[in-house]
Structure formats: C-alpha cells, structure tokens
Amino acid sequence: MKHEDLMAGLGSGRIQKAPENFLGRADIETVAVEAKKGRRDFIRGAFAAAAAGMGASNGLAQGNPVPSEGGDTNILNLPAHSTGLGQGVVTDGYGKPSQYESNVQRRQSPGLTQTAQASVSFSPLQSLFGIITPSGLHFERHHQGWWDIDPSKHRFMVNGMVSKPHVFTMDEIMRLPSVSRFHVIECGANTAAEWGNVAVPTCQYTHGMISCSEFTGVPLITLLEIAGADLKNGKFVLAEGGEGSSMTRTIPMSLILSGEVLVAYGQNGEMLRPENGYPLRLVVPGVQGVSWIKYLRRVELGDKPYATKDEAIHYLDLQPGGLQRQYSILQECKSVVTTPSGGQVLLDKGFYNITGLAWSGRGKIKKVDVSVDGGRNWRQARLETPVLSKALSRFNLDWVWDGKPAIIQSRATDETGYVQPTYKLLREVRGTRSIYHNNAIQSWLVQENGEVKNVQLS
C-alpha cells in the first residue's frame, strides 16, 4: 500500500466489533435457554439485537465522534488524567485489563452443552493481537470440571516398561533442566459445528478452541530416562490425568524421542492456570488438544497403543463409507481471518487491515494467501515474525473495500507443502458427518451494508 493511499483512507475503515463484545452474561444465558428449547434461530436473533442496542459504551471513537464542524473538546480541553494525580503502585497486586476491555472474554457457546463441567469455552480470537493468548483468555475444555490442586501434594508417576519406576514431586520436576517453547494447542473438535453447514456466527465460536502460549517444563524423555525406560522396546506412552475424567491418551514414542513432548508447569512466564492443568500438564506439539493431558499424574511406557475410552469410542473420524478412523492425532495446516470476521460491521468504504492466524501440526507456516472474491484471485499476505514451528503465526494484508459484496478467505501452506483445503475438497474425502479435524478454508461474506456473515461456498 502506498503512503498516499493510506493517508487518503485515514478516518475511514472503521469497524464495529462483533456482538460478543457487548453481549452480557445474562444475555448469553437467555440465548442458551432458548437454544435448548430448539429455537436455533434465536442465537442469531439475540446477536442481531445486541448489535442494534450497542451504544458508545464499548470504548470506540465511533460512539464518540470528532465533530465535523471542529471544536473537539477531547483535544481542546485537558482531561482529568492530564491534570490530576493518578493511582499508586500495587493498587492491584496482580494487574487486570482496562475496564474498557471487560467484554473481551472467553465464552461458552450458547446451547452447546448443559453442564459447565463437561464443556468448552472459546478464546475471543477477534480481539487478540500477535500470536500469544493471554492466559486468562486461554480456551478451556473440561470433561469433569477443573481443580486448583495443591502442588505440595501433587505427584507424577512413571511406570510400565521402566527399570526404576519413580514417583516425582513438583519440587523434583522443577529442579531439572527446563526448556521454554511457544506452541499452539487446538482441540480436535475446533470448527466441528461447521462440518454440515454454517452453524455459528462469529470466529470466536467457529475457531476459538485454540490458544498459543509459551510453555516451560521438562522434556518427557528426561523423566523416562530417570526412571530407566526401555527405549528399545517401549513404543507408546499412556498419559493419565489426575481429575475425575480419568482422561487417558496414547502418545507415540517417536514424538517423545524428539524431545518435543514436555511435562510442563509454566505458561506465559508463570505457573499454569488451574483451568489449564495446574500444576502439571503434557504439551504435545502438533497433536490435538485432548492428548495434552492436564493435572498429569502418570505416564506408563508400553509396547502397543492403549485404545483407552477416549481413543476407542471418542475422538474417531467417521468416514463417508461408514468406517471410523482412529488415532488421527495430528492437527493439519489451517488458518482463519479474524478481522474482518463474522458479526463485525464495516462502517465505511476504504482501507482495512485484513488480519488472521495460521498454524500447522507439521511445522512452520510457509505462506498464507488471502482472497477477497471467494477464491478466484489470491494475494500473498505478510507473515509477521516470529514464525515458529507448531505455533500460531500472524498474517496481515492491506485491503481497500469498495463497498461491494466481498468474500474474504485465507489459505495457509505449511513447510511440508501441505495446502489448507476448501470445504468441497475436504468433504469429498471426509464426508459431512465428522466431528473432528475440520481444517477447511473459512469464508466471511462482507455484505453491501458492511455486515460480515459466516458463509460456506459449495
């Protein structure tokens, strides 16, 4: 984009935020109740009502505009913060976001499940920058509720095909040589609702079961070696969670031998959050979220896959011919445009920064192409640094909206050359009745009135 174009566009390109930025908790509950009664269109209606009722309270300048006749008091008069005394240090021993950002929240999808202990909350992707998910906005997936476990009593056992079975305390683990790495975790069921057709209105709900953090911990291989693991005959590790869900997953030894799998206690520079497995969780880069066992209490080394309940009857991919695919643990290359995205409203013609996220369970992102005409023409987006393996990557692209309908898509390619598929291509192979591993290209329709809608192209 040329400098003159940018300057000409200043003052235009305003965006109204997606409705979850101003839907209150009570509104969400009403939506959930109505959805339970089978009123599927109610969700959409509630979002529309919230959008219509949005006032200046959301902290946007468009609710507090610069008067065209001049004389803007916001620049002419000195505000209190320019003349008075601010607040002192340690007003809050653990800082919080601004009061004007209080609607940036992880949220439960209205009507998705009736039990909060066996549910999901989605990260507000449309409100985040860069690649790191603030820990308080990390998505959550619990099968049996979350706990805040006393680390002094937490134990981690290594047994199975090992010569010296060992029970570690947290102190022991945290004394060992540690590594810190940035990785993305995506639930295998991310975007699950969209397999058959468009189901949810905004990218928080289409793609929000994903988060990216810096994790700190000890490579699992180190702990196995301390326990005298039989690395010649041991081919699989069973990892077990400590809370009531008895979440157990088989991890192939090949992933562990590379040193990539971590027994982690740190997340974004501090201890893990209780919702994310405090005090110990498994980090399995590139692999679907369910294998990232939280409240990790045991690993067992064995010589074959364990076919646990969460591998034999859940987390299967139903194929078009009726067969079930098992152990499809890798998260393939995928991307999503987070702005403009569903529920947002473009208020002007003119310059917009198209931005989004891309990732691959196979390694680094090589490039992201963006289309604004439903896939006829593509332009390569700018990949922002750092571009890390098995982590989120941020892309940006300049765009001038001419006020006509536009269909915005992103298509990611990873370093292995794998290209993110269209819905048409994915459904040819996988059918429409799957739950997991939907990595299709997402389409957002910008309508002439500026409203952005979730659509699927056939």
Ligand SMILES: Nc1nc2c(c(=O)[nH]1)N[C@H]1C(S)=C(S)[C@@H](COP(=O)(O)O)O[C@H]1N2
């Ligand atoms: N112990 C335990 N570990 C677990 C789960 C669980 O319910 N219990 N859920 C799994 C699933 S399905 C996902 S997607 C991730 C979610 O991790 P998060 O809640 O930190 O986002 O944790 C996995 N590990």
Ligand SMILES: [Mo]
């Ligand atoms: Mo998950």
